[in-house]
Amino acid sequence: MKKLFKLLPIALAFLIATSPMTIYAAEEKSEAATSGSSEDMASIDLSAEQTDYPEGNEEETEEEQYAVSTVENAVDAGNGVVQINCVYKDDDGNSHIIKGSTGFIVGTTGDNAKQYLITSKQGIVADKDTRKAAIRSFGVSKADLKDKVDNVSYEVVVTKDMSIDCSLYQQSDELDLAVFSLSENxxxxxxxxxxxxxDGYTNDLPYKTTDRVHSIGFPDAISYDANPAKYDKEDVIISSGKINNIHSLNDVYVITHDAEVGANNCGGPLVNESGDVVGMNVLKKDGQYSVAIDSTEIVDVLDAFGIEYNKLTPGTIKPAIEASTETSVIIIPPAPPEPGPAPTPKWLIAVIIAVCVLLVAIIVAVVFLLAGKKVVHTEEEKQKIAQQKAEKKAEKEAKKAKKNEIERPFPKVPSGNINTNQSGGTGMETNMLSKEDDSSTTLLSEGPIINKGQSGSVKGGTLIRKKTGDNILLCKAETTIGKDSLHVDYCIRDNSAISRVHAAxxxxxxxxxxxxxxSTNGTFVNGTKLGANESRMLNKGDIIRLANEEFEYRK
Structure with missing residues (x-):
C-alpha cells in the first residue's frame, strides 16, 4: 500500500503531461496523411501515362506440377518400414526364420503401381554356414541337409501372423544394397x-551437416537362434541424431551421423524431419559415427533398372513462397482528395485534461480513506487469532520434525540361516530361521538403514556400469534399465543384446x-539367472549382469 501511495503522484503527472501530446500527435498524423494521399494520386497518374500495356485482357498461365511427399513427418515414415525375412520352408509348407532385417517400401501409387523393397544385403542374405546351422536347428537331418541348404526364400511381414512372398530383384556388394520385388502391393x-x-550429383545436395536425421527400425535383431520374432508397424522405433559429414568412403558416397544404428535397424531408412529418405543405414562405422548409403547412390540403382518411385528434389517441390510472375496494372482516374478529419478544438482538450485530473483525485481520495480505517478486534477475536497462529506454528514444526525422521531399519537375518534355491523352481532366495524352542525368542540383528533425502527421494545405493564407469543412482521407488529411451530411466543404446525394458x-x-x-537374454545376480519377473534382494558388492552387460551394486 505504501508503494502505491508513492507511485500515484508520478502516474498523475505522467497522465497530465502525455494527454495533450497524444492529441496533438494525432492531429499532425492526420494532416500528414491528407497531404500524402494527394502526392500518391499524382504518382499513380504519372506512372499510368508512362506504362505500355499489352493488347488483350486475358493472360494465359501454365499450372506447374509439383512433387509432394508421401508422408507427413519422420514418425509417419514408420508406415513405410517393414521386416523382411530369409526363411526355410519345410515339407509341410511352414516358414522358419533364418535371419531378418529392416527394409523400406518404394514405388508409386495408383492402379498400375508396383512396390519394391530396399534393404541391406549383408543384413538379409544368409551365407551357406548360417543356412546350414539354421536348417539343422529346424530338425532337418544331416543326410538331408545337402538337398535343403539352398531351399530358402524371402518374405515380408504384413502383420504378426501374415506375410507375403518377395523375390531378390537386384543386389550390390559394393553398396551393400539389395532390391526386392513384392509379390503384391x-x-x-x-x-x-x-x-x-x-542433377544427381553430390555437390548440390539438399541436406547438409548438422541437419537432424532419424534412423527407423525395430526393437531387436532378428535371427533363428536368438530372436525369430515378427514385427509390424506398431513395433517401429526411431533413433535421432544429426549429420556429421557427407563424403566418399571406399568409393561409395555416404552420410555419417550420430543416430544409433545396429543389427535391429540396419537396412532401414535414414530420413529427414519431413520423413523423406536421404540414405539407407548399413552396419559400418566411420570412427564413432554411424554410416548410411547416400540418396544419390540409391536413385542411381533405381533409375538404372527403370524402377518407378517418388523422387523429391529442390527443383520439383513447391517453394514455400511463390512470387507473382506478372503484375496486373489498373489505371485509376485521379479523384479529388477526401477532406481529412477536422482538428480537435483546444477547449475540448482542456475539458479532457480536467476530467482526467478529477478522476485521479477521486481515486486518490478513496484510497486514502480506505487506508485510514483501522480494523478493531474484540478481545474474543484477538484470542482466536492468537490461537490460530499458535496452531499453525505447531503444525509447521511437526511437519519439519517428521521430514527429518529416518525410516525404521528392517530386521536382518543372520547369514548362516540363508538358503539359496538354485536347483529349479523359481530360483528366488528363501530365508529360513533355525528352529528354536517355542518359548525362546529369536534375536534379530539390526538391518541396513534406508534414508530419504530432503526432497523425498530414496537413497538406495548406486550401480556402476563396468563398461563405461557410469554411476546410476537408485534414488526412486523403481529405476528401470533397457534400450528403449522412451520407457526406461537409464538407456543402454550401444548393446543390442539388452531388451527394451530389461530389468527394474x-x-x-x-x-x-x-x-x-x-528379458530376452536374461538377468543374472552373481552368476545366477533370474526367472521372468523374478525379484531378488541385492547386497553390497553383488555383480549384476543384464545379458552381457555387467554392473556392480554399491551402497
Whole structure:
C-alpha cells in the first residue's frame, strides 16, 4: 500500500503531461496523411501515362506440377518400414526364420503401381554356414541337409501372423544394397519418397551437416537362434541424431551421423524431419559415427533398372513462397482528395485534461480513506487469532520434525540361516530361521538403514556400469534399465543384446531388489539367472549382469 501511495503522484503527472501530446500527435498524423494521399494520386497518374500495356485482357498461365511427399513427418515414415525375412520352408509348407532385417517400401501409387523393397544385403542374405546351422536347428537331418541348404526364400511381414512372398530383384556388394520385388502391393503401408539433388550429383545436395536425421527400425535383431520374432508397424522405433559429414568412403558416397544404428535397424531408412529418405543405414562405422548409403547412390540403382518411385528434389517441390510472375496494372482516374478529419478544438482538450485530473483525485481520495480505517478486534477475536497462529506454528514444526525422521531399519537375518534355491523352481532366495524352542525368542540383528533425502527421494545405493564407469543412482521407488529411451530411466543404446525394458531396481524399507522384466537374454545376480519377473534382494558388492552387460551394486 505504501508503494502505491508513492507511485500515484508520478502516474498523475505522467497522465497530465502525455494527454495533450497524444492529441496533438494525432492531429499532425492526420494532416500528414491528407497531404500524402494527394502526392500518391499524382504518382499513380504519372506512372499510368508512362506504362505500355499489352493488347488483350486475358493472360494465359501454365499450372506447374509439383512433387509432394508421401508422408507427413519422420514418425509417419514408420508406415513405410517393414521386416523382411530369409526363411526355410519345410515339407509341410511352414516358414522358419533364418535371419531378418529392416527394409523400406518404394514405388508409386495408383492402379498400375508396383512396390519394391530396399534393404541391406549383408543384413538379409544368409551365407551357406548360417543356412546350414539354421536348417539343422529346424530338425532337418544331416543326410538331408545337402538337398535343403539352398531351399530358402524371402518374405515380408504384413502383420504378426501374415506375410507375403518377395523375390531378390537386384543386389550390390559394393553398396551393400539389395532390391526386392513384392509379390503384391501392401495397401496398409506407404511407399517412401527419396530426397536427393536435382542433377544427381553430390555437390548440390539438399541436406547438409548438422541437419537432424532419424534412423527407423525395430526393437531387436532378428535371427533363428536368438530372436525369430515378427514385427509390424506398431513395433517401429526411431533413433535421432544429426549429420556429421557427407563424403566418399571406399568409393561409395555416404552420410555419417550420430543416430544409433545396429543389427535391429540396419537396412532401414535414414530420413529427414519431413520423413523423406536421404540414405539407407548399413552396419559400418566411420570412427564413432554411424554410416548410411547416400540418396544419390540409391536413385542411381533405381533409375538404372527403370524402377518407378517418388523422387523429391529442390527443383520439383513447391517453394514455400511463390512470387507473382506478372503484375496486373489498373489505371485509376485521379479523384479529388477526401477532406481529412477536422482538428480537435483546444477547449475540448482542456475539458479532457480536467476530467482526467478529477478522476485521479477521486481515486486518490478513496484510497486514502480506505487506508485510514483501522480494523478493531474484540478481545474474543484477538484470542482466536492468537490461537490460530499458535496452531499453525505447531503444525509447521511437526511437519519439519517428521521430514527429518529416518525410516525404521528392517530386521536382518543372520547369514548362516540363508538358503539359496538354485536347483529349479523359481530360483528366488528363501530365508529360513533355525528352529528354536517355542518359548525362546529369536534375536534379530539390526538391518541396513534406508534414508530419504530432503526432497523425498530414496537413497538406495548406486550401480556402476563396468563398461563405461557410469554411476546410476537408485534414488526412486523403481529405476528401470533397457534400450528403449522412451520407457526406461537409464538407456543402454550401444548393446543390442539388452531388451527394451530389461530389468527394474526397486527400493523400499528393506533395501534394493532387482526384478527381471521378461528379458530376452536374461538377468543374472552373481552368476545366477533370474526367472521372468523374478525379484531378488541385492547386497553390497553383488555383480549384476543384464545379458552381457555387467554392473556392480554399491551402497
Amino acid at each position: 501392401l495397401a496398409n503401408r506407404k511407399p517412401l519418397s527419396i530426397y536427393t539433388s536435382d 531396481f526397486t527400493v523400499n524399507s528393506q533395501g534394493v531388489c532387482i526384478v527381471d522384466k521378461n
